[in-house]
Amino acid sequence: MPEIIFWPLDVAYTIIDGVPYVEMWAITDKNERVIILDGSFRPYFYVVPREGADLETLQIKIRKLNGVKATEIVEKSFLGKKVKVIKVTCLNPNLVPNLRDTVKKFPDVDMYLEADIRFYMRYLIDNDIYPCRWYIVDATQLKGPAWEKYKVDGVYIANERPREIKKEAIPNVKILAFDIETYSKIGTPDPKRDPIIIIAVATSDGDVKLFTVNEDKDDKKIIEEFVKYIQEYNPDIIVGYNSNRFDWIYLVERAKINKVRLIVDRKGGTPHPSVYGHQSISGRANIDLLDYAEGLYEVKVKTLKNVAEYLGVMSKKERIIIPQSEIADYWDDNTKRPLLLEYAKDDVVSTLKIAELALPFIVELSRLVGLTPDQILAASVGFRVEWYLMRQAFKENELVPNRIERAHETYPGALVFEPKKGLHKNVVYMDFASMYPSIIIKYNIGPDTYVPPYEEIDRNEVWICPEFGHRFRKEPPGLYKKALSKLLSARKEIREKMKSLQEGSVEYKLLNNRQLAIKVIANATYGYAGWTGARWYMKPVAEATTAWGRQTILTAKEIAEKLGLKVYYGDTDSLFLEYDPEKIKKFEEMVESELGLDIKADRIFKAIFFTEAKKRYAGIDTNGLLEITGFEVVRGDWAEIAREVQEEILRYILENENVDGAIKYVRKVIKDLQERKIPYDKLVIWKTLSKSLEEYKARAPHITAARILEEKGYHVGPGAQIGFVITKGSGILAERAKPYQFAKYDEVDIDYYINKQIIPVALRILSAFGVTESDLKTERRQVSLTDFF
């Protein structure tokens, strides 16, 4: 019988003759696309009996229910306690919700568990199968017309459960990027009104194609062409930018209007909404790269152009930029239409390039967490951590708690020390390696190791946290400890191995993405533990973690002081110390011996600047690299010109201590502003809406701008980034804000930009050197500051 070596890409299930079959869409080592069906698995859930209930009787009673295939009394552990529960196996997945509700009403039943885990995920977890890893299975090919409708090279039925094999390389995936342009004269395009005029596609095999409508703007034809193209190219991965919230929704709607069947999957179906708010396309991975961009916090305004520019796949200079509102005009104008086509092509090509760049990371995250590549980016960080934990729990025979709704609870967090303001020389930045994960591991913190106050226990058997006195069993290791130990040691091992590899080699990059994926999950675990929506949430767990964190950084600070090291600043797990190599070495040793945690020198600053404000500093390191943290420079909600000015000032100060130069520079910018020599784009202020417009109580500039957009027919909801400028006039700012698309440079209130953008960011830095507002605004200097230092 043939053995198939495969790499699962998408997983679902299907019912054949009343039997549920898990459907693994995969790529084989022979570069074939296959479906592996496994009908040997059934859904199940657990029933926790009430205290004193007779398990045998209860089991028999449950077994008699319609739809129950089998019951079994099993020993599991639940939040650290051994429990006997009844495993209820059902005939098929859609019977589970009713059965669990029925059983819940039995007087002897306390609760059910794990009844909300999707059938195909259940299969993956129980068989330790991860998407994007390699497996081998003995399977038989299914022949006949029924299987030929699938867009694959073969459909197989597994004769056994797949086994993982050691194989690393990502198979040769076929990627298709697409992007649509619509003909909309006003506001947000409306699929009921506005046809699609261009569908652009680009593939990883190098094909770029534009499907365009004729003069009648009848998009039926191009949608059909697009569908045909997808079917013929048969991609494994389809990518778009904002495609889950826009392109797919639009296409589905236009297809419906035009009575076109949008068959783009491998099964004869259309895109359909799925668990994490994304669109699912059976047999393929549909990935929205906007979800990837959400993780690129350096990119403030998440347009495709900005992301492409940031990732270096296509610079803004080499591409045509057309405002969304002008697309229809470009289409109508015969001389401009070629530019629009060029624009559409640039968009789809950059989308493809971003996908190629992001894919190795997406694959690593998917194979670590166990969600499919289309789900992994769409799922929020909390759910990614949770799926990782659920996999670990299964391996440890731990039951997964139900998701319950809890009101938000607060608890104290990290310590931030008062910075020593001014410019300092020779400062070392030190931080604890993975502080919260290390603390959780060290003190075995977790909901399953927690000992409640009423429980008596020998104090030698528990770790007791500072401030609150929460107690955690030293043994056995809890779920968090086990999961985090595994993550940290795996990451350490990978980073060790990377040292022996050529930077830039295929293997190096693969391992780098792997360690990054691990880092993301490990770093989010503490946050997960304090999230009231988490299955494994428990307030004392979060409280204890930060309490030990505070103790840790405070102790480290005291050790530094005892050694006579100046402490300039510190936040959560870091300290900025005077750089005295010998004392620093001693400091590292003492911290290690007193706390059992690693603190190490990360970077040495030739000069570093603090104001009185916490969480804000700027320094220049021994490599001449500028580091700017917290200041307006790194904030997306200041005009670009203000950010640029502040960065330049910091350069003057940190590189040459040139206060006079900085002052002259600011005056020059103010003059340029007054002469309107500064590009309009640099005056735009961006803010993100956090809720729908009706929910706002306050008046504020960005809200006004958003309301104007809404009036003009744009849909602006939570998450929308609003770009606005402040115009001249007499009222409050909120009355003078206008969306940047609808304001003229002439109307812009230059005084606002000088007084409320440039001056404040400049003084934030320069006032530490005695510079005043009038120094920046007038040509006269009251006192020379050259000798300030």
Add this chain to the structure above:
DNA sequence: GCCTTGAAGTTACCG
């Protein structure tokens, strides 16, 4: 009626 002050509302950052 004008000016100051502080609270409330809001956003985006740090680690």
Add this chain to the structure above:
DNA sequence: ACCGGTAACTTCAAGGCG
């Protein structure tokens, strides 16, 4: 739909002063 700590802005109402 991951945490708390923090800076900073705009608006607005209350309080002080005359």
